[in-house]
Amino acid sequence: ATARRSPEGGLIKVESDSTKYEEEGIRAKFTDRGADVVKDADGKFSVKKTEKTYEFYTKSKVGKVGLMLVGLGGNNGTTVLATHLANKHQISWRTRDGVQQPNYIGSVVRASTVRLGIEPETGKDVFVPLSDMLPMVHPNDFVIGGWDISAVPMDQAMLRAKVLEWDLQRQLIPHMEGVKPLPSIYYPDFIAANQADRADNLIEGDDKQAHLDHIRNDIRKFKSDNELDSVVVLWTANTERYAEIIPGVNDTSDNLLKSIKDSHEEVSPSTIFAVASILEGVPFINGSPQNTFVPGCIELAEKNQTFIGGDDFKSGQTKVKSVLAEFLVNAGIKPLSISSYNHLGNNDGKNLSSQRQFRSKEISKSSVVDDMVAANHLLYKTAAEVTAETGEVTKKGEHPDHIVVIKHVPAVGDSKRAIDEYYSELLMGGRNVMNIFNECEDSLLATPLIFDLAILAELLTRVTYKPEGEAEYKPLYSVLSLLSYMLKAPLVKPGTDVVNSLNRQRNALEGFLKACLGLENNGDLLLNTRIW
Numbered sequence: 203a204t205a206r207r208s209p210e211g212g213l214i215k216v217e218s219d220s221t222k223y224e225e226e227g228i229r230a231k232f233t234d235r236g237a238d239v240v241k242d243a244d245g246k247f248s249v250k251k252t253e254k255t256y257e258f259y260t261k262s263k264v265g266k267v268g269l270m271l272v273g274l275g276g277n278n279g280t281t282v283l284a285t286h287l288a289n290k291h292q293i294s295w296r297t298r299d300g301v302q303q304p305n306y307i308g309s310v311v312r313a314s315t316v317r318l319g320i321e322p323e324t325g326k327d328v329f330v331p332l333s334d335m336l337p338m339v340h341p342n343d344f345v346i347g348g349w350d351i352s353a354v355p356m357d358q359a360m361l362r363a364k365v366l367e368w369d370l371q372r373q374l375i376p377h378m379e380g381v382k383p384l385p386s387i388y389y390p391d392f393i394a395a396n397q398a399d400r401a402d403n404l405i406e407g408d409d410k411q412a413h414l415d416h417i418r419n420d421i422r423k424f425k426s427d428n429e430l431d432s433v434v435v436l437w438t439a440n441t442e443r444y445a446e447i448i449p450g451v452n453d454t455s456d457n458l459l460k461s462i463k464d465s466h467e468e469v470s471p472s473t474i475f476a477v478a479s480i481l482e483g484v485p486f487i488n489g490s491p492q493n494t495f496v497p498g499c500i501e502l503a504e505k506n507q508t509f510i511g512g513d514d515f516k517s518g519q520t521k522v523k524s525v526l527a528e529f530l531v532n533a534g535i536k537p538l539s540i541s542s543y544n545h546l547g548n549n550d551g552k553n554l555s556s557q558r559q560f561r562s563k564e565i566s567k568s569s570v571v572d573d574m575v576a577a578n579h580l581l582y583k584t585a586a587e588v589t590a591e592t593g594e595v596t597k598k599g600e601h602p603d604h605i606v607v608i609k610h611v612p613a614v615g616d617s618k619r620a621i622d623e624y625y626s627e628l629l630m631g632g633r634n635v636m637n638i639f640n641e642c643e644d645s646l647l648a649t650p651l652i653f654d655l656a657i658l659a660e661l662l663t664r665v666t667y668k669p670e671g672e673a674e675y676k677p678l679y680s681v682l683s684l685l686s687y688m689l690k691a692p693l694v695k696p697g698t699d700v701v702n703s704l705n706r707q708r709n710a711l712e713g714f715l716k717a718c719l720g721l722e723n724n725g726d727l728l729l730n731t732r733i734w
């Protein structure tokens with residue numbers, strides 16, 4: 203997973219008239235094939251095949267990429283910097299099992315492969331690292347910086363996080379002791395009161411416009427000081443409470459910008475960071491569950507044609523849940539209830555012990571099985587419900603019961619324990635209970651996701667497209683739903699359906715990378731193995 207290769211790609215060469223390797227990029231033609239389905243009055247489905255051809259252009263030059271983390275001094279932030287440094291400087295360390303080498307295990311980009319096709323002579327599958335599909339930044343090459351409301355320097359913050367082994371920490375201290383997070387914005391109402399004693403590294407005053415300008419300036423300065431070609435900003439700070447969506451305040455981009463000018467109380471720190479990134483033209487990813495992307499913020503990204511992605515890293519319980527729920531429903535088994543209990547002992551758990559911040563997490567975790575359930579109307583019926591007073595008819599879908607509990611247990615530290623019970627209906631009224639006990643080091647799961655999100659977000663800024671026949675190439679749509687694999691509550695284009703199925707999310711990502719090379723993504727048909 204750590205093997206170094208030039209970021210300019212070069213491992214894969216598609217031999218086709220519709221894929222051209224040019225001096226500065228890859229130009230590829232891709233036909234998107236689908237089906238329009240209409241249900242007629244008799245309940246019959248009429249299906250019309252559709253196809254539309256696009257041209258993709260991917261700039262090859264990755265350049266020098268900066269990664270700015272909001273919450274740099276937290277468990278994830280310190281682990282990201284430590285992992286990057288250990289890999290970059292090839293620092294190995296001793297554990298009771300022997301010598302451990304640094305790696306990027308858990309990163310979809312750096313540690314997973316894509317099936318490219320078959321070797322004609324042997325008929326065997328050929329897999330390549332996902333990172334070799336297109337030119338992508340290597341995580342060793344990021345320039346990492348960012349903000350924290352806690353002034354503790356990064357070496358001390360790493361010790362405070364208690365995530366990594368001492369023999370590694372010891373060797374990283376000289377690399378990290380000089381690094382201090384930039385002061386940040388702290389609006390106490392948005393995170394738990396129990397975080398107040400950390401807040402000693404603050405941008406002064408309570409003028410939100412001045413705060414926005416300050417963050418914008420920080421991004422610009424980081425870029426110029428480090429001679430960067432591009433920057434990605436990512437929120438891995440504390441979970442905030444939800445911001446209320448108020449007409450006239452945060453519903454449109456103009457209203458949001460005005461509310462920042464007026465220092466309106468419902469504008470959260472994370473929204474200020476998102477707006478600053480949008481106005482600086484750099485991608486912003488939200489790794490926490492709160493609704494940073496209020497409607498005005500999404501509209502602002504659209505207007506500026508910049509990129510946003512979110513919400514909430516999908517590291518442990520939710521990832522397993524989205525796989526298991528899909529397995530059950532696609533197997534024709536009917537989950538009746540899913541009950542999830544978590545306990546964790548790190549600062550994230552402490553923050554989530556406060557009700558309003560827990561509520562953000564609860565919302566984020568709650569909808570992960572919705573699309574699997576909605577996709578199977580044989581198991582889950584949709585019934586018409588009539589409101590007695592108005593006579594209004596609404597369609598209500600059956601749904602498994604689903605609860606999520608999170609408790610703070612300091613003793614277990616950064617280790618998160620997730621207990622899930624899946625209770626399902628089987629054949630002829632039978633019942634099945636499945637219990638999963640998932641124990642993991644939280645930040646060691648989240649850190650590779652942070653690298654993946656940043657690597658892919660940067661890549662997607664270099665991809666442009668045009669429908670065949672049109673003159674102008676355009677950037678992708680602002681909301682990067684292709685990042686959904688790494689996110690619990692994926693933000694998607696307003697009006698389109700959220701896909702939670704992990705399989706479908708991965709297929710979309712693979713399919714997209716292939717499309718940029720002009721390749722089809724129908725690898726699992728394996729027709730050659732089914733015919734004579």
Ligand code: NAI
Nearest residue numbers: 273275276277278350351386439440441490515549550648
């Ligand atoms: P943490 O509590 O160790 O770190 C958060 C850091 O953010 C702290 O150092 C805090 O001082 C800082 N902070 C708070 N408000 C800030 C602000 N306005 N500006 C700058 N810094 C600020 O938490 P951890 O474990 O690193 O998690 C970070 C976030 O990622 C949390 O919101 C968590 O819910 C989310 N997340 C984490 C996952 C994981 O670790 N597996 C999975 C899913 C989400």
